[in-house]
Amino acid sequence: MSTVLVNGREQQVEAGDTVALLLERLGLESRYALVERNGEPVERARFGEVELASGDRLVVARPVAGG
Amino acid sequence: MQDTLTIAGRSFGSRLILGTGKYESFANMRDAVVASGAEMVTVAVRRVDFDAPGEDITTFVPEDVLLLPNTSGCETADEAVRTARLARAGGLPEWIKLEVIPDSRYLLPDPVETLKAAKILVDDGFTVLPYMLPDPVLAKKLEEAGCATVMPLAAPIGSGRGLKLRDAIRIMVEEAEVPVVVDAGLGAPSQAAEAMELGADAVLVNTAIARAEDPVKMARAFRLGVEAGRAARLAGLIEEQEAAMPSSPVGGTV
Numbered sequence: 001m002s003t004v005l006v007n008g009r010e011q012q013v014e015a016g017d018t019v020a021l022l023l024e025r026l027g028l029e030s031r032y033a034l035v036e037r038n039g040e041p042v043e044r045a046r047f048g049e050v051e052l053a054s055g056d057r058l059v060v061a062r063p064v065a066g067g
Numbered sequence: 068m069q070d071t072l073t074i075a076g077r078s079f080g081s082r083l084i085l086g087t088g089k090y091e092s093f094a095n096m097r098d099a100v101v102a103s104g105a106e107m108v109t110v111a112v113r114r115v116d117f118d119a120p121g122e123d124i125t126t127f128v129p130e131d132v133l134l135l136p137n138t139s140g141c142e143t144a145d146e147a148v149r150t151a152r153l154a155r156a157g158g159l160p161e162w163i164k165l166e167v168i169p170d171s172r173y174l175l176p177d178p179v180e181t182l183k184a185a186k187i188l189v190d191d192g193f194t195v196l197p198y199m200l201p202d203p204v205l206a207k208k209l210e211e212a213g214c215a216t217v218m219p220l221a222a223p224i225g226s227g228r229g230l231k232l233r234d235a236i237r238i239m240v241e242e243a244e245v246p247v248v249v250d251a252g253l254g255a256p257s258q259a260a261e262a263m264e265l266g267a268d269a270v271l272v273n274t275a276i277a278r279a280e281d282p283v284k285m286a287r288a289f290r291l292g293v294e295a296g297r298a299a300r301l302a303g304l305i306e307e308q309e310a311a312m313p314s315s316p317v318g319g320t321v
Contacts, residue, residue, distance in 0.1 A: 059153070065093070067111075
């Protein structure tokens with residue numbers, strides 16, 4: 001097990017876990033999950049292949065109501 | 068000939084764009100969008116709160132309506148660019164309502180940072196719709212930078228005060244070669260009509276509809292206001308006169 005930071009909160013992941021797996025574990029199967037990993041946006045098409053590494057800082061965002 | 072609005076090569080039958088903020092529920096927002104006839108709505112981008120994830124707003128937006136993510140909450144060009152790239156990577160359209168707002172009392176946009184972000188985002192392939200103070204010189208610079216529209220505010224966001232900056236917007240309309248979208252501050256359908264009569268290509272409305280007693284009825288009212296104002300613009304308004312001009316014959320009275 002290793003630890004990543006998701007929106008500033010610690011989250012345990014296992015070696016080989018991908019962004020897609022993390023989103024699933026967080027219950028975010030919504031149409032639009034927006035992900036940034038260590039300051040770089042992650043393309044939606046690559047969620048299933050980008051593997052997490054210990055110490056990664058992730059931002060998970062999404063569209064919300066707004067003007 | 069059908070009167071369509073074209074932004075960056077995409078045609079819209081409606082000249083009313085809606086913001087999705089401040090509705091009592093997403094269902095109410097969806098009904099208002101449908102009643103308004105809008106074909107484009109804005110959404111904001113925020114971090115997910117894992118303790119209260121809530122519903123996915125995109126599932127409440129009708130399929131054929133274009134989602135326009137905004138960069139609200141961004142105070143610098145760098146923050147706006149970051150937000151736009153995050154939205155695009157995650158699958159939102161490559162269109163961005165660019166707002167860079169460092170001031171929380173009047174929510175006025177920073178022209179220097181907005182222009183800086185616009186240049187970066189246009190170069191990066193985005194269709195950029197910048198929110199701005201109605202400054203005709205800045206509008207030209209944003210246009211030259213490749214922005215798809217210019218979006219001057221009528222009055223501060225959410226204020227409902229109407230076309231307070233009317234004269235500057237009129238000059239922008241006269242000089243702009245991209246669509247002018249009056250965004251923010253409109254409080255009533257009559258004000259939306261006034262903006263369209265002035266020559267705006269479209270208006271963007273949020274608070275005046277979302278916070279009305281009946282948002283769905285108000286959405287329809289704005290639709291009619293925008294249509295009336297546009298029709299009047301195309302029909303050609305009379306010129307104002309200082310004194311009265313009789314409508315009935317002056318001679319031959321009994």
